[in-house]
Amino acid sequence: MSDSVAMEAASFYDGLLTDGLAGPMHEQFADAMRARKLLFGDRLRCNVLRPRFIGERTYQEVQRGAVVVTRALTSLHDRLARSAELRQELGVPPLIEAFANLDGGTAVDPIVGRLDGLLDTTGSIQFIEYNPIPGASIEVDELADIFRELPPMRRLAERYDCYAPPTRPPLMEALRRSTAQMGVGARPPGVAIVGVIAAKNQPSIDTLQQFLQQQGAPVRVASPVDDWELLPEGLHVGGTRVDVLVFPYIATALELVTRHSARHPVVEAVRSGRAFILNGMFRSMLLGSKQLFALLSDPECAHLGDPELIAEARSYVPWTRRVREGKTIHEGRKVDLLEHVREHRERFVLKPEHGTGGEGVVLGRECSAEDWEAALERARAVPHVVQERVETPRESYPVPSVEGLRFEEHHSDLNPYVWSDSSVSGCMVRLAKGALLNMNAAGSMTPLFVIRGRR
Known part of the structure; x- marks a missing residue:
């Protein structure tokens, strides 16, 4: 199916909106977001009244490209992880070496990464960077849930076969797979979110914590100076068993390994394999370097990883x-x-x-x-x-205002979540009137729905 049917679906959806419907619908939508804490600071995560629609073939190509680029990046990471000399030659920041001794040798699979991408004017996906500690994976599904209940989306689903690629099930599947490698067994893994959380990010942390607890996983928000203990049965903080450590900010992890004793219970637990950091901190620091995209892009650097993978990935990066x-x-x-x-x-x-x-x-x-x-x-x-720069077309989205319903041109991106380095499900979509797509720059989110075709 071509994206022409996705464009047709968007036009059909927009045609269902009227000033009389948009006002009450926006109130329902805003109330639902507040109830689910879908906020960025005190702002609603989404300020438009339509999801982004793309065709299934486009989504399948995004999935394929994301897996190819992630595997190519992983091949570069593996080479860099083995050679401090090569890291120095390429100018990798020295602070990364502090994490090499922490979890550089971990055998636990990564759980999730996110590639930030753009559909160019030809409809081809171009990935511009990799986020090794991605946020908003739960919010993506929560926003899709809210949209499904809105009248225009219900009408659209009667005419078009569509779906929102999920993120919550693959998150739990990847988490269980990684903790199984530690011998956790069938019990839900204990999770500690470590660090002082900025106010703008607190709603996102609350959403993650609530979701994991609903899945039966004990979750505790803690700091490096809390009451940590490494007991024979495992790592604990405040009485909570901890298998997985989530560091929303790399600075907190850096503080842990540079300012606190090497005998800190968290450091000892990670080094001994009795707990692991989500995605690995050493791995995250290496893969978070945008220089890896320079290595993918430059044919003269293909020998630094898997040459065939890198050659294939080059068509997906600017x-x-x-x-x-x-x-x-x-x-x-x-x-x-x-x-x-x-x-x-x-x-x-x-x-x-x-x-x-x-x-x-x-x-x-x-x-x-x-x-x-x-x-x-x-x-x-x-x-x-x-x-x-990747040239991208702008798209009109319905926006509520005090004067009534307006349609405004927006730039948008398409950022797939990659689970366990092997599969893709779900995309974060950001919108902005300007070219810089970021929530910090007054951007907005909206969910992605894939249009298979007409019913």
């Missing part, structure tokens, strides 16, 4: 390079990297090698030549990558 002096190949032509990026700023984006929330990202098209030059100078001093 041209990316680490910012530094020297020559490189762009569109088949050898160019001076800095000079080329300076002269064609509208085609490129600068990103810190490590960082989340859109912090430090500079869009060449959105800034002056002087600001771009200043950004390039910063990028030479602190590790950055430069990435070719």
Whole structure:
């Protein structure tokens, strides 16, 4: 099925909305989000009245590409994890070495990662970065649940065969698979969420905690200075057995291994394999480096991982390079990297090698030549990558307002969750009026529904 039927479904859905329906519907929608704590700080997670629709063939290609790119990234990670010398040669930040001694040798499978991607103007998926500690996986399903109960979505489901790819079941399946490798057995794994949670992220942590508890998993929010104990039967905090440690912020894990004793019960438990950090902290730090996308993109670096996987993954990532002096190949032509990026700023984006929330990202098209030059100078001093901008079409979404229903143009992304490095189910979709798609930049979420065809 082509995405033309998805576009037709969106048009049908939008045609069901009227000013008379949109007001009460938005009240119902907003009340449901508040009841489920689907908030970013004090903002509602979703501020539009329609999900994103795509065709099944497009979703299947997103799934395929996400698995290929994740496996290629994992092949690079495996090589880097074995060689401190190679990490140093590539300029991997020294702080990562603190985690190499913590869980660099873990044999427990990762649970979940998220690739952030964009559908370009041809409808092809391009993945621009990897998030090794992804948020909002539960919220994706919760938003889909709310939309299913809205009148336009019920009418649409009568005419079109559609579904929202789930995230909650694969999360529990991946969690059980990983804890089984530790010998946890049939009992629900105990989970500790470690760190002081920023107010804007507290609703998301509450949602995760509530979901895991509903699945029978004991969950405790704790800090490194709480009453941790490593007993013969396992790691405990405040009387709760802990098998899985979730660090929403890498800074908390860094504090644990640098400021606290190596004999801290958490450190001893992770090193001895009696507890594990979600996705592995050493693994997360390596895979969170945007430089890995430069290694995927540059054919001269294919030998650093599985060459066949990397060659296949290259079609799913935009041209990316680490910012530094020297020559490189762009569109088949050898160019001076800095000079080329300076002269064609509208085609490129600068990103810190490590960082989340859109912090430090500079869009060449959105800034002056002087600001771009200043950004390039910063990028030479602190590790950055430069990435070719992915051109994406904008889409109109219904938005409630005090004047009534409006339709506003939005940019959108498509960010699949990859479970245990082997399967894809569910996508986070962010919307924004500007080109920077991030919740920190006043963005919005909406769920993804896949349209199989007409009934």
